[in-house]
Amino acid sequence: MHSRIADSEAMHQFGVHLAARLRTGDLVVLTGPLGAGKTTLTRGLGEGLQVRGAVTSPTFVLARTHPSTIGGPSLVHVDAYRLANAMELDDLDIDFAHSIVVVEWGRGMLDGITDSWLDIEIERPTGASTAHADADVDLDADEPRTVTVTAHGPRWSPTAWPQVP
Structure with a gap:
């Protein structure tokens, strides 16, 4: 499934919408260049799952666990x-x-972890994937992105695939 996400608010809302379809044991793999919106989408997931703590990039700690505030699964x-x-x-x-x-x-990196997962690739039109530290690319630009969701395994039948609202 390919969708166009208009801006960061829409990316956040896509995460909220996706959260409603996730359950314990689900794995979501996010791919995209720096500034694509991976963490923004994850913030939406956190809101939708009603987890505790601000969802921020775990770049330096590698992993953060956000417990549920409503008795659901934690978001890692x-x-x-x-x-x-x-x-x-x-x-x-x-x-x-x-x-x-x-x-x-x-x-x-996740082969053999589970037999089902969602692979979500986020692409930016400005070519941020080629951005380097010295490049003049605005990684914070709030521009449209293309999101491709590929479902793998028996958990994600075609009718269970998340759709962008």
């Missing part, structure tokens, strides 16, 4: 950017079975 937000391989991810000892886990930059 992982940033795998600085991890070299799946073994380093495994060393984080994440409770995949009893949480909803969102992994930024995790594509290719």
Whole structure:
């Protein structure tokens, strides 16, 4: 499924909408360049799941657990950017079975973790994927993004795929 997300508020709302379809044990893998909206989408998930704590990028701590305020599953937000391989991810000892886990930059590191997951790729039109520290690209630009959701495994039948509101 391909969708166009108009701005950061719409990306946040997409996360809220997606949260309503997630359940304990679900895995969401987010891929996209710096500033694409991965953390913004995850903030929406946190709001929709009604978890405790501000959802911020876990770049320096690698993983943050946000417990539910309503008795639901915790949201575990992982940033795998600085991890070299799946073994380093495994060393984080994440409770995949009893949480909803969102992994930024995790594509290719999660083989064998579960038989079903959502792969969400976010693309920016300005080419931020080629941005470097010295490049003059506005990583905070609030511009449209293209979101591609690919469902893997038996959990995500075609009728269960999240749709952008």
